[in-house]
Amino acid sequence: MKKYLSKYFLASILGVLLLSCTDLEEKPVGILAPESLFKTPTDVQTAIFGAYGWIASERLYGRQFVTAIMLRSDMVDIGDRGTPAERQQVNDFNMDDNNNMVNVFWPYWYQVISAANAAISGAESLKLGENEINPLIAEARFIRAFAYYHLVQVFGDVPYIDRFITDPSSVKEISKTPAATIYQNIIADFQFGKQWLPDNQPNSVRSRATKGTAASYLASVYLTMADYQKAYTEAKFVIDNEAKFGYGLVADFQDLFRAPEPNNLKEHVFAIDFLGQQNGGGGANDDIMPPMTGVRGADAPRSGWSVAVPSMAVYNTWDSRDYRKQVSFTDSILIGGVLKPYTVFDNTKRPHIAKYARYAGNSNTEGRYSDHNYAAMRYAEVLLIAAEALAETSGGPNAEAIGYVNQIRARARNRAGKQTNFPADVATGLSKDAFINLVLEERRLELAFEYKRWYDIKRRKLGEQVFKGPNSLEPHTNFDPNRDYLMPLPRIELQVNPNLAPQNPGY
Incomplete structure (x- = not known):
């Protein structure tokens, strides 16, 4: 998808200006109005590419957001203590509501959402047949759901915006939406994506969503919600259709982290694509x-x-x-x-x-x-979702669940072309709890430093164990489960709009 990302569609949460970047140079286009701006499906596609471009920015997957959720886990600590205090506060569980990492990445996620909503409104304004336009709407809805997938896990209740903003004043009084409602909206968007997205994008690029991408994220959302039957069903759908979607485990684990990765690397279910030696305003690329x-x-x-x-x-x-x-x-x-x-x-x-x-x-x-093409979702994670969810619904591990973990361990035994005998296949006879713990440990190692661990700690409520327990990898005695599973809403947002109150507990 690198050839597409030299153009960025930049839209703010107020939704009054549309900026288009060619070769990463910002050029104003005009006042947003779907009926005047969007004339063809190509215009909608341009907006969609711009939304992807916001994700591939320094504020989100280029540093700020992913560093914050990585430091929040028990796998990554601060090294150089001369680094800005905002990072140390996130890592050390003593952040306040004016933390600058949050101040930076919060509005960028809403810019992603705004661009996606613009694309949806623009597509609907074209009045084309559903077979022509729904795949593009589905792609925009996937991006919107992807943004909220992260926002709701980090902040809980947040403003949910599912419309194209034409009146800036309407944003000033918006209130928060309960997390449970946001999850249902995320699910609806991913389900629409699973219905209308193609099995494969042109040239099988992995930085654009497909049916398999939407189903994989449905599985992850259901796992987060502890709806294990639905998590298994969606993961199994992806596994059963791995050939159709072109998925599989790459032979050598190192090849997943060797830039430039191919745009169609089979293990990538969804990738965030950066272009080497290019950058633009606002941290683009x-x-x-x-x-x-x-x-x-x-x-x-x-x-x-x-x-x-x-x-x-x-x-x-x-x-x-x-x-x-x-x-x-x-x-x-x-x-x-x-x-x-x-x-x-x-x-x-x-x-x-x-x-x-x-x-x-x-x-x-x-x-x-x-x-780099950063894997936001890998096929290995889909296998681990299926293993965990199946064990939960089956009362313990069966041969199928064990087999999913063994696929990943078998790949790990390929040491750059030399076959080894470690890690061994999963032993039979494990209890349900022992197997679930094994899968969580497999996730910790397989997905190490890939921005997944904090979400596992949060969804399984492991904070007191991993930060205060005797086997803590990164002790934080001040970890407070009543406060620290959520980050604070930015203070400036509550000052501008008191309707966003109350602040998250403890801040």
Whole structure:
């Protein structure tokens, strides 16, 4: 999809201006009005590409949002304590309602939503037959649901906007929508996507949604809601149609994190596509995750800032026989032309995350402006959703559920072409609770540093266990389950619009 993302459709939450970027340079187009702006399905498609472009920005998947939910987990700690306080506050569970990470990514998610709503309204204004226009509406609705999928998990009750805003004053008095209602709206959008999206996008690009993408996210939403039967049904639909959708596990785990990944990498169910060495205004296409996770003082092109760095416990408790550990960590690196171990790293003497900095592709000397296609959803995760949900509905693990985990473990035994015997297949005879814990642990390792762990902690209410328990990988004795499963709404939003009150508990 890289060829599409040189044009960005930029729309604010107030919805009064439409900006279109060609070659990442912002150029005003005019006042938004669907009937005057959208003349053809191509115009709708341009708006959709712009919504995708908002996601591939520094404010969301390029740094701010994904760093926040990564630091919130027990897998990633602050490395360099000289980094801005806003990041330390998110990590240390002492953030307030003026945290600048939240202040930055909150409006960007609503810009994604605004662009999607503009596309939906524009498509409807064309008055075309449903077979012609519904696939585009479905793609816009998928993007809207994807934005709310993240907003509702991070903040709980938030304003839900499902219309194209033509009157800015109407936004000033909008109130919050209950999370339960938002989830139902998300489900409706994903269901519409599952009905109307194509089985495959042109050239099988994975940075545009398909039926399989929508079904996979339905499975994830149902898992989050603990509706395990529906989670299994949706995941099984994807698994049963893996050939139709072109899904599967790549043979070598490292190839998932070697930029530039192919646009049609079979394990990618949905990817966030960055273009190497390009960037634009407002953080457009600016991927900063390689330097955020890279080693400060290392030789280019793998130098970085040592900001988001796992604790030693995360590294030490991960079995070194697991190839995924080798792929996931940098525990030695060239410094001054000499390979040095982490014990002498200049700033943070701990192994660093390697998934983004090791192979950043076409990028600058720190890995910034990378060529990564970040997997927001992988087929491996669909298998793990199916395994967990099936065990919940079946009273424990059966051969099918175990088989899904074993597929992932079998891939992990391929150590860059050399077959090993670790990790072994799942033992039979496990209790339901033991198997669920095994699946959660498999998710923690398989999806390490891919922005999933915090959502698992939240949905399973594991906070007190993982932050205050005896086996905590990243102890935080101040973790408060009555406060810390949600982040605060931005203070400035409540000051502008008191109808958004009350603030989330504890802030």
